Amino acid sequence: MRGTVLYGPRDVRFEERPEPEIIEPTDAIIRTAATCVCGSDLWPYRGDDPVTEPRPMGHEYCGVVEEVGGAVRNIKPGQFVVGSFFSSDNTCPICQAGYQSRCVRGELAAPTGAQAPFIRVTLADGTLVATPDLPEDDLVPSLLAASDVLGTGWFAADAADVKPGSTAAIVGDGAVGLCAVIAARQMGAERIIMMSRHEARATLAREFGATDIVGERGDEGVARVKELTGGLGAHSVVEAVGTQESMMQAIRSTRPGGHVGFVGVTHGVEIPGQELFFSEVHLLGGPAPVRRFLPELIDLIWNRKIDPGKVFDLRLPLEQVAEGYKAMDERRAIKALLMP
């Protein structure tokens, strides 16, 4: 088969790769229905994370189980499944507490890279969740979104403790931030403020449930959120970028006693302790424990209550994966869907 490999900054190749095989008895092999490029793939693509050797790419996936290892009990060949980027046994104390992205046995879910027609998934039983049946084609992008970008936006809103009737603000208008709007809406937020100065993204945010769009950034963005919240700040703020500016904007936009959920992979961020102390906000972030939310997300998608697949505004054959990276890097696309 051919799969995606990153050789260095802006050097993505779709090239011959060995077809993945079962290695551990807990593995499964999946025939990819759809995969995509993640905002976090752009860090190494842009050279912001070093690439020391050719790296198989992709960690978002859904598809049909081809084969399972001898120890796999719940997942069966022929099932359509969605999984997270990080595998989990779903039984250890950390998983049981809902933090499957930090499972004590966890590893990369798709070590052979998910931007490929076949994928080896580790700890299949604890990582994969099957859909009720084979999905209709138009549901596939949304199910794929559940694999990471929706699960991450959902975790961010959950970490930011969005409650019915509350005000949520979202810093970051990428696919994760947009999915956080979906989550905040589902969790009952009355007011959802999206920080965006990008027309197409703001429009999609409104479609997903945002009630206010704020174009200002940094301190001006903070001041605008305060203005919209009686001077207090939002109850819940999602940080979905990962820079110093976005983190401080998120903390400063939150009212005392409020919650920040941060899911942008932090790059060069230092949080000043004294400011955090006196801001008195709850802070929780990290790699999203997508597995915790997958059953609920699949249910909402299956019953067409949410349509996160709309974040894919570019659809390409998998072999054109390099163009997917390029379009996202140049912000021509929010998120590129890749069809094998």
Place this chain on the structure above:
Amino acid sequence: MRGTVLYGPRDVRFEERPEPEIIEPTDAIIRTAATCVCGSDLWPYRGDDPVTEPRPMGHEYCGVVEEVGGAVRNIKPGQFVVGSFFSSDNTCPICQAGYQSRCVRGELAAPTGAQAPFIRVTLADGTLVATPDLPEDDLVPSLLAASDVLGTGWFAADAADVKPGSTAAIVGDGAVGLCAVIAARQMGAERIIMMSRHEARATLAREFGATDIVGERGDEGVARVKELTGGLGAHSVVEAVGTQESMMQAIRSTRPGGHVGFVGVTHGVEIPGQELFFSEVHLLGGPAPVRRFLPELIDLIWNRKIDPGKVFDLRLPLEQVAEGYKAMDERRAIKALLMP
């Protein structure tokens, strides 16, 4: 009257001061039953916080109401009251959410300084809580502790989400850390690990309910907590020091998905964003909203369920306040009680 004023590093004077008077109609004047020196008073005492002009000192107090302003409705002369270091109207949205230390109308509760025989307290109705009756003398130290050190330890344990059956660890064996042990015990923690290498403090920690004493610090302390918790880390960690080392020790001692409550006033702390991201712990700290907990704390003390007054291991007449600072600075005393 005479009151306490800090002129510069290690220069505490007990000197003639004007007797406080009602200024705002929401004020009350209290005759101090007991006051004390706070760990945070040591920051300016040691010169770690600059002292640019003579500063009236003290923010912990309990006593009998002498007089109230014309707008005070609930607090009455003759009542014995306990209040927090920061005043609150207890009605604004931030107070209603339980963050009275960030009340939109709040200010210093005792701007004239609490290490004095009479104190002016601002926003008396929202700040002060009356005891059921005049207390017996032996309850006064514990009621005074509720004013800050117990309320702060309690907030730390609450922020660290201590739950029945969980494991809590406490970084910092000062009075606040020791009171956090009382709180963790009351909240039902099964295992309470106190980080201490000071015999008298460790003994008191055990008396308050600590099940394990760990003398190691920094990375070694973290390793020891991991050893005691099946390699995972504690569910709940209280940080009650405020330095970079103690903050990182607290974060690293917490299991993924666990909670850090930090109440040491942070000095020069920078939290690395990427480590916080991958540690995936909840973080909440700040000036404790003591007012939220005061009714419960007074009730527990009144019914002799807890005895936080034991943290006072030095009792002095108020006029010897300078010796109280000195003893605490030299770690000869955990906390100095001052009797007018």
